[in-house]
Amino acid sequence: MDAGLVKEWQLDPESEYRFELDPGESLAIKLISGKAEIFGAEIGEGVTYLFDSECRAAVFTWHGCELEMRKPSTEYVSDETTMAVYMNLHHAFEQMRVKALSASRNSPTRDDGDGVPSEPPRVLIMGPDNAGKTTACKILTNYVVRAGQGWRPMCVNVDPGEGAWTVPGTISACSVDAPLPTSSPASPLGSTSTSAPTISSSSALVPAVYWFGHSEPRQNILLMERLIRNLGDNVNSRHYNDPIGRCSGIIVDTPSSFATSTGEKKYALVKACIEAFQINVVLVVGHEKLAVEMQRTFGQTVNVVKVPKSGGVVDLDLAYRDRVHKLQVHNYMYGHHIAPPPGVPSTSGEDGEVTDMHLAPLSASINFDDLTIYRIGGGVMAPSSALPVGAARTISELQPVPVDPSQKGSGLLNAVLALLSPPASDENERYDEEVLDLTVSGFLVVNALDFHNKKMTVLAPGQGSLVGRTCLVGSFEWQDQ
Numbered sequence: 001m002d003a004g005l006v007k008e009w010q011l012d013p014e015s016e017y018r019f020e021l022d023p024g025e026s027l028a029i030k031l032i033s034g035k036a037e038i039f040g041a042e043i044g045e046g047v048t049y050l051f052d053s054e055c056r057a058a059v060f061t062w063h064g065c066e067l068e069m070r071k072p073s074t075e076y077v078s079d080e081t082t083m084a085v086y087m088n089l090h091h092a093f094e095q096m097r098v099k100a101l102s103a104s105r106n107s108p109t110r111d112d113g114d115g116v117p118s119e120p121p122r123v124l125i126m127g128p129d130n131a132g133k134t135t136a137c138k139i140l141t142n143y144v145v146r147a148g149q150g151w152r153p154m155c156v157n158v159d160p161g162e163g164a165w166t167v168p169g170t171i172s173a174c175s176v177d178a179p180l181p182t183s184s185p186a187s188p189l190g191s192t193s194t195s196a197p198t199i200s201s202s203s204a205l206v207p208a209v210y211w212f213g214h215s216e217p218r219q220n221i222l223l224m225e226r227l228i229r230n231l232g233d234n235v236n237s238r239h240y241n242d243p244i245g246r247c248s249g250i251i252v253d254t255p256s257s258f259a260t261s262t263g264e265k266k267y268a269l270v271k272a273c274i275e276a277f278q279i280n281v282v283l284v285v286g287h288e289k290l291a292v293e294m295q296r297t298f299g300q301t302v303n304v305v306k307v308p309k310s311g312g313v314v315d316l317d318l319a320y321r322d323r324v325h326k327l328q329v330h331n332y333m334y335g336h337h338i339a340p341p342p343g344v345p346s347t348s349g350e351d352g353e354v355t356d357m358h359l360a361p362l363s364a365s366i367n368f369d370d371l372t373i374y375r376i377g378g379g380v381m382a383p384s385s386a387l388p389v390g391a392a393r394t395i396s397e398l399q400p401v402p403v404d405p406s407q408k409g410s411g412l413l414n415a416v417l418a419l420l421s422p423p424a425s426d427e428n429e430r431y432d433e434e435v436l437d438l439t440v441s442g443f444l445v446v447n448a449l450d451f452h453n454k455k456m457t458v459l460a461p462g463q464g465s466l467v468g469r470t471c472l473v474g475s476f477e478w479q480d481q
């Protein structure tokens with residue numbers, strides 16, 4: 001780095017350096033000496049780590065370290081962190097994993113009345129907006145994979161506004177065996193094999209993805225409930241012949257609306273998660289009253305643990321979230337390239353840390369009838385309980401409604417489409433709502449509609465034929481700029 005522009009920070013033990021980037025700004029951080037981690041993922045000495053896209057994060061050290069970096073727009077050091085709480089939780093969960101693995105191997109386990117259950121930790125993380133739920137999920141996951149025991153925790157994201165490993169509008173689960181890096185809010189839980197080159201450390205991530213189509217679970221609670229149960233079944237079947245994976249446990253990140261649900265179906269989605277993933281620990285971040293409510297409602301089956309909110313968590317407004325959503329679709333199509341600050345080479349670091357991830361999507365012209373497109377429930381739904389007294393819904397929340405691209409006002413222009421995996425080949429196994437239960441194999445964006453020739457131009461990540469495929473559309477749009 002150019003010596004004139006760099007700044008050095010000396011961090012005391014158990015303190016963290018927090019930063020926030022402005023739009024268009026990138027930051028390079030290098031660990032000069034000591035040990036440090038970013039949300040639980042260890043960083044290597046001498047390696048340059050790049051951040052962009054308005055990333056907000058922190059470099060934490062247990063024993064002190066020296067960092068070198070360029071100045072971002074906001075930066076400060078704090079010695080009031082919640083990392084010790086997460087480390088204690090990690091130790092408690094680690095005991096549960098070890099005990100569960102011994103039990104699964106029929107090894108004699110000492111029942112020494114230590115109160116540690118022989119079930120692996122299956123943790124649901126809840127809390128209000130900007131509590132640090134996703135960060136908690138990341139820290140706990142990173143501590144597990146760092147433990148060096150070969151654990152592969154299942155990281156689950158049921159926040160469709162988050163995007164997790166793919167694009168917003170989805171819920172997903174992924175078995176993780178390498179630390180989840182932090183470089184951009186567009187990939188809050190790392191990159192997957194669908195969008196990262198194979199040389200990237202987390203490229204082995206292959207998530208199971210279901211399409212919800214909206215950012216807020218409230219927009220169709222019944223659909224969300226069904227997808228959560230599907231994801232739970234998917235995780236169970238992945239764990240069926242995988243004792244290490246199963247004993248590594250599950251960590252579920254939830255949206256803030258789970259914490260604020262009201263009305264007749266109050267906590268319906270929390271209940272769905274507890275059942276689908278056989279949750280045994282509910283972690284409530286930064287919300288005392290919610291912890292009490294969870295204890296009262298679900299305390300018979302789960303342990304409720306309160307975690308304080310870290311002072312470092314940044315409030316993210318709607319405009320910021322919208323920019324991140326757009327970036328996620330962009331990165332899904334084109335890859336993620338961080339332009340390093342002046343003076344820093346684009347691929348740097350001892351181990352050649354990758355900052356260049358260019359992908360080349362394909363723009364294809366296809367016939368209107370090449371794809372079968374559905375919208376679930378016909379659009380954003382108010383809950384049935386919110387309908388006027390005596391009014392009945394003409395289209396049910398779970399009904400797949402065919403979308404005809406030749407109809408003006410179909411809502412397909414610029415829409416993000418989820419390409420579904422092929423359905424069961426056995427005709428006897430087919431049923432009306434089958435599209436709700438299929439996983440997503442990729443995403444498309446409709447760039448143009450030619451009504452005259454009955455053709456549409458779609459942007460797709462690869463060259464595979466789209467003829468005969470089925471897609472779902474929701475309320476997400478994206479324009480290539």
Ligand SMILES: Nc1ncnc2c1ncn2[C@@H]1O[C@H](COP(=O)(O)OP(=O)(O)OP(=O)(O)O)[C@@H](O)[C@H]1O
Binds near residue numbers: 056
């Ligand atoms: N200790 C910290 N220092 C600096 N930034 C942090 C820290 N902890 C979290 N952040 C940042 O604060 C932002 C919000 O955190 P996070 O996404 O974990 O909250 P959340 O509760 O999951 O939010 P949501 O409202 O989307 O559910 C993120 O950009 C995250 O990287």
